[in-house]
Amino acid sequence: xxxxxxPAQAELLNIYYYLKLTxxxxxxxxxxxxxxxxxxxxxxxxxxxxxxxxxxxxxxxxDVIAPTHRDLGANLMKGITPKEYMAQYLAKQTGxxxxxxxxxxxGDIRRGIIGFISPMADLLPVAAGVALTFKLRRERRVVAAxxxxxxxxxxxxxxxxxxxxxxxxxxxxxxxNNQYAYSTxxxxxxxxxxxxxxxxxxGMPGITVDGNDVLAxxxxxxxxxxxxxxxxxxxxxxxKTMRMRGHAEHDDASYVPPAxxxxxxxxxxxxxxxxxxxxxKVLDDASAKAIDDRIAKxxxxxxxxxxxxxxxxxxxxLEGVYAA
Amino acid sequence: MEITYLEAIRQALWEEMERDKRVxxxxxxxxxxxxxxxxxxxxxxxxxxxRVIDTPLSESAFVGAAIGAALMGMRPxxxxxxxxxxxxxxxxxxxxxAKHHYRIGEPIPLVIRAPYGGxxxxxxxxxxxxxxxxxxxxxxxxxxxxxxxxxxxxLKAAIRDPNPVIYFEHKYLYRHIKGEVPDSDTIVPIxxxxxxxxxxxxxxxxxxxxxxxxxxxxxxxxxxxxxLEVVDLRTLQPLDMATIASSVKKTxxxxxxxxxxxxxxxxxxxxxxxxxxxxxxxxAPIVRVAAPHTPVPFSPVLxxxxxxxxxxxxxxxxxxxxx
Numbered sequence: 301x302x303x304x305x306x307p308a309q310a311e312l313l314n315i316y317y318y319l320k321l322t323x324x325x326x327x328x329x330x331x332x333x334x335x336x337x338x339x340x341x342x343x344x345x346x347x348x349x350x351x352x353x354x355x356x357x358x359x360x361x362x363d364v365i366a367p368t369h370r371d372l373g374a375n376l377m378k379g380i381t382p383k384e385y386m387a388q389y390l391a392k393q394t395g396x397x398x399x400x401x402x403x404x405x406x407g408d409i410r411r412g413i414i415g416f417i418s419p420m421a422d423l424l425p426v427a428a429g430v431a432l433t434f435k436l437r438r439e440r441r442v443v444a445a446x447x448x449x450x451x452x453x454x455x456x457x458x459x460x461x462x463x464x465x466x467x468x469x470x471x472x473x474x475x476x477n478n479q480y481a482y483s484t485x486x487x488x489x490x491x492x493x494x495x496x497x498x499x500x501x502x503g504m505p506g507i508t509v510d511g512n513d514v515l516a517x518x519x520x521x522x523x524x525x526x527x528x529x530x531x532x533x534x535x536x537x538x539x540k541t542m543r544m545r546g547h548a549e550h551d552d553a554s555y556v557p558p559a560x561x562x563x564x565x566x567x568x569x570x571x572x573x574x575x576x577x578x579x580x581k582v583l584d585d586a587s588a589k590a591i592d593d594r595i596a597k598x599x600x601x602x603x604x605x606x607x608x609x610x611x612x613x614x615x616x617x618l619e620g621v622y623a624a
Numbered sequence: 625m626e627i628t629y630l631e632a633i634r635q636a637l638w639e640e641m642e643r644d645k646r647v648x649x650x651x652x653x654x655x656x657x658x659x660x661x662x663x664x665x666x667x668x669x670x671x672x673x674x675r676v677i678d679t680p681l682s683e684s685a686f687v688g689a690a691i692g693a694a695l696m697g698m699r700p701x702x703x704x705x706x707x708x709x710x711x712x713x714x715x716x717x718x719x720x721x722a723k724h725h726y727r728i729g730e731p732i733p734l735v736i737r738a739p740y741g742g743x744x745x746x747x748x749x750x751x752x753x754x755x756x757x758x759x760x761x762x763x764x765x766x767x768x769x770x771x772x773x774x775x776x777x778x779l780k781a782a783i784r785d786p787n788p789v790i791y792f793e794h795k796y797l798y799r800h801i802k803g804e805v806p807d808s809d810t811i812v813p814i815x816x817x818x819x820x821x822x823x824x825x826x827x828x829x830x831x832x833x834x835x836x837x838x839x840x841x842x843x844x845x846x847x848x849x850x851x852l853e854v855v856d857l858r859t860l861q862p863l864d865m866a867t868i869a870s871s872v873k874k875t876x877x878x879x880x881x882x883x884x885x886x887x888x889x890x891x892x893x894x895x896x897x898x899x900x901x902x903x904x905x906x907x908a909p910i911v912r913v914a915a916p917h918t919p920v921p922f923s924p925v926l927x928x929x930x931x932x933x934x935x936x937x938x939x940x941x942x943x944x945x946x947x
Contacts, residue, residue: 396728397727397728398729400726400727400728401727401728405727406728407728407730408728408730409695409696409730414692414695415724415727415728415730417719417720417723418719419715419719422688422715422716422719422720424688425682425684425685425686425687425688425689425691425692425716426688426689426691426692426695426716426720427692428685428688428689428692429688429689429690429691429692429693429694429695429696429700430692430693430695430696431692432689432692432693433692433693433696433697433698434696436648436674436693436698455684456684456685456688456715456716459680459682459684459685459688460685460688462680462682462685463679463680463682463685463686463689466679466680467677467679620725620726620729621725621726621762621763622725622763622765622786622787623725623731623732623733623786623787624786
């Protein structure tokens, strides 16, 4: 890829760490959910971790993300800690939103994270506005705005991409094309094959990559980020992937053909990246165990922290409707 | 010097943009064209295309973008060409902007200018009063000035407020009324109603273009010995219940007058709160004067029959005074 630096060993191991941390945290949340400890729904990015992590790996520290509910990896890379993530799932005062909102609905603009909300594609215009601010202030910062195949059917997707292209804003729109929007398959979502084909209509580059190849995602996003940072406007990067669980954990996804899941299971992004790192001699049994042990410890500390944290105080119920 | 309501809005925009470099504007046809009503005329020439940004026809995109800019510490002011089109940005306003501070604790200092109201023969999609759509949603502030001085002072307050504020500017008033506006940097605080005409017989609680009609009704009734007290809400959310209460305690008779349809209108909430909190001060049932539950009709004869006017207000006030 033109102008994209190849990752050094430390960066490769960092990507490995965040892929595994994401998978590990989400697996732990499934267990807590089955134990009845989670309040509300559980929204996972299982099988799609490479899109979140690969994209975030292509950003500078002061860039901003607009995540979806399948982008825990990007949130972690922007500084969300396992402890506050777990506390968020348990609706505790120490959660990112102090119990005001649940599960994956959180954000912190100081850490470069626009708070996710449920209506799909809503964050895309907001991301364009953050990018507009960078442009007006002459700051060489970029926004990575994530969305799914289903969200690309919404008006806000169209409005945001068109707006960003017309105003030539430094934003990269990143699609998790994970084949299903809740129970609706791609064939009922759009009459085209690639979400990236839509980029042409907005006058921006559209690239389709293997979304389960974390380095392919990283490279494609890095090139789009470089373009945005240079003042050349937005791009659309589509990662082809598969949602390996239900829309949320209550959903057994029985509408997904098992053969399709099997096909994608063989392409698991973390297994593939692990094999690559071992092949490249970046990772061996000892270093893999060291990272995995560290992650296991962080996850258990996070669960302990969340379980021992206080619930929100009901005396604060009415506070904060308005900013003072 | 007396200036129009429209000129007062433009002055506020001009002065706030001079005062604070973070203030900028987004909207359709606001730059080169100067806005559908020419409110922003001259601002592009003065402040340049990076602070007066003509956008594609995308209400949801430019409101969403303004939310993003506000999140980054800018002070965006967006213009809805007509408040009717605010429906196209409803989701961004009620789901994104309104709830953000409560959820995440980050302020969204955003102003949405919403030209609203009828009386200009513009039909169902250029005449609505959509304030009640937003009154129900926690996290938004709603203002609706009815004089040039309030238009200027409230817009300045809205731009300086750290919350999403929908600024309802009445299209009929743009060029129909003139008034003195303080030269200095005068702010009309959000959340404060004002008694525009003191009286003793009946409290008329109103806002927007209905203020002028209520004042006209008051003049007509004076010779009949009926003395209306006219309370201009100015801010609809949060409601100034203290000013409402002191007027109710004074007169014991209340009517709420608004241009929006009576069904589900803000008048219902005001009436309910008076009934809940001030029942012991009432000498008569609470009365509402408002538009019927229909779209705003186009033909002038139909629209005149639809809108409350000084006659209908005076008629109801007379009944109430005699109760």
